[in-house]
Amino acid sequence: MSSDSPSDAETDIDVLVLGGAGVDTIVYVPELPLPFADSHMIRPGIETRAGQTGDFVALGLHRLGLRTHHLDLVGADPEGELVRRFHRDQGIPLTEVPHPAGTKRAVNLVGPDGRRLSLYDATRGHDDDRLPPETVKALAARSGHAHVSITQPCAHALPALRDAGVTLSTDLHDWDGSSPYHEPFAHGADVVFLSAVALDDPERTMRGIAAHGRASVVVATAGADGAYLLDGAGSQLVHVPAVTPPAPVVDSNGAGDAFAAGFLAAWLSGAPVRECALHGSVAGAYACTVPATRTDAIGRDALRAEVARLSAAAGGH
Template identity: 80%
Template sequence: MTARMSDHGSDFGNGPGTGTDRDIDVLVLGGAGVDTIVYVPELPVPFADSHMIRPGIRTRAGQSGDFVALGLHRLGLRTHHLDMVGADPEGDLVRAFHRDQGIPLTEVPQPAGTKRAVNLVDPEGRRLSLYDATRGHDDDRLPPATVKALAARSRHAHVSLTQPCAHALPLLRDAGLTVSTDLHNWDGRDAYHQPFAYEADLVFLSATALDDPGATLRDIAARGRARVVVVTDGAAGAWYLAGSGAEPVHVPTAVPPAPVVDSNGAGDAFAAAFLYAWLAGEPVDRCARYGAVAGAYACTVPATRADAIGRAALLAAAGDEDGA
């Protein structure tokens, strides 16, 4: 299985910048895919023979890894994306997304096809995602040589919750990288998420499925190697815990710069802005404030578009023009 740099059109390893040069700030693993956005009158969708959908149905590239990579790139971090991508129309959209945004993509062939989902979005911006579970296999792997080569060039790795990425975690550790991950709507118990939760230095997750967010924060910090654990909770803000034995700290929401239209991508935006500050050595409270600002901005962007806050706007909205 050969990885390919789609933005250069050559096999990975033959281009400039290879070797031990740390020319990548964040290596994003996994989470490349395509969403079909369907606006519905309400969630759950009322049973009917049919619904007239406005403003229409649109398919666009952009799943969790894509949006984290976009957020980091817009904030000025040298970002590289690695994932399995199919030779299909969805894969073409993913390749075009990275080419148009200027984000390098190393793609590994995925015979099962590019990841895809249907997102139902209601008038309040709430989302229900239907993922195509056929677009992957239990034995999918990112080639170790490719992971090692990219890791040798990187300062940090952000790992998505996909099967190939779980097997890449030891390789990233061996390379000496710090690692972050997003557990999304983990319930705090499902065993699949545990290697990600306990092997990352920085852990993000949503409060959506948690009975006791504080207990989950403490459990991850106590059982894993996380320096910081962050739980995002929509309009209620977020909570972070910095180290085992610490107490959770509340992070208030930021004021959106425009009307809220969609929550899609808010968690990815939060993670990207938090990482931007964290990698600059900023204190955790400032990292969290940046995350809140970027998440609020993302809620003003329709799900049919791919956009992320830039560095100047982030710092201005955070009241911190002299920050990271």
């Protein structure tokens, strides 16, 4: 953590997660892309459950023993009740700001190999949406770190979070390296995660983030190809091999969120960044074995045991 972060004596929140609360409808399809047809018979079925990027990062951090608090806009609708129930059942505190447009929702098409195509309902947000500044400031004052989802309206909370002196992280997901919407997040966080899926040159994008922003660590995840790690603007790009999942891969939904949670839990404890990446890789690999219709994340003991096993095996070579 940075030297100007609030002391442990002043905080009761290890990580404040902003944004990314919502509901997904999971549809398992026979293949992706889905062939055009008048109809498809879907098995194992269609299920709606709470859990979008902020929910899953909060869950991952909570399961790893960090005191986690979630803040977002939530509607007074059935989807909002699913979000509230998710947090109650998991024991994760939620500060919800009433949102007239309703709770964020998406449809996830999941193929047999676990790949996912997400369709987000863009009507659930407006350009003038804001998290109340006084609420952001009050929660940030109690926090040691903040993870900021790229959902509207979290970019507007970045100045208040920086004023509070907390370290910041964000996940740019499938940013193409040029969309201006992502730039406040990319340039405003100390730790930046993103997917390499839409990048022609991941290293160039990562170095641009480090050069133009405040990031000391940039991580680009690449699925089965592992991840790329940049520890400081002038450092060498490091490839982090993928970790073999402990069970068959059934769904990639939430793997990036799990990676971020595992990485951050280690980073906030002061671990070296390569060790943090290993924690993230183990957490992400576990997430790929969990069906999207079920809510789960790796626990602290299991994560530590697998990291220790892999570290010992690597040392043995």
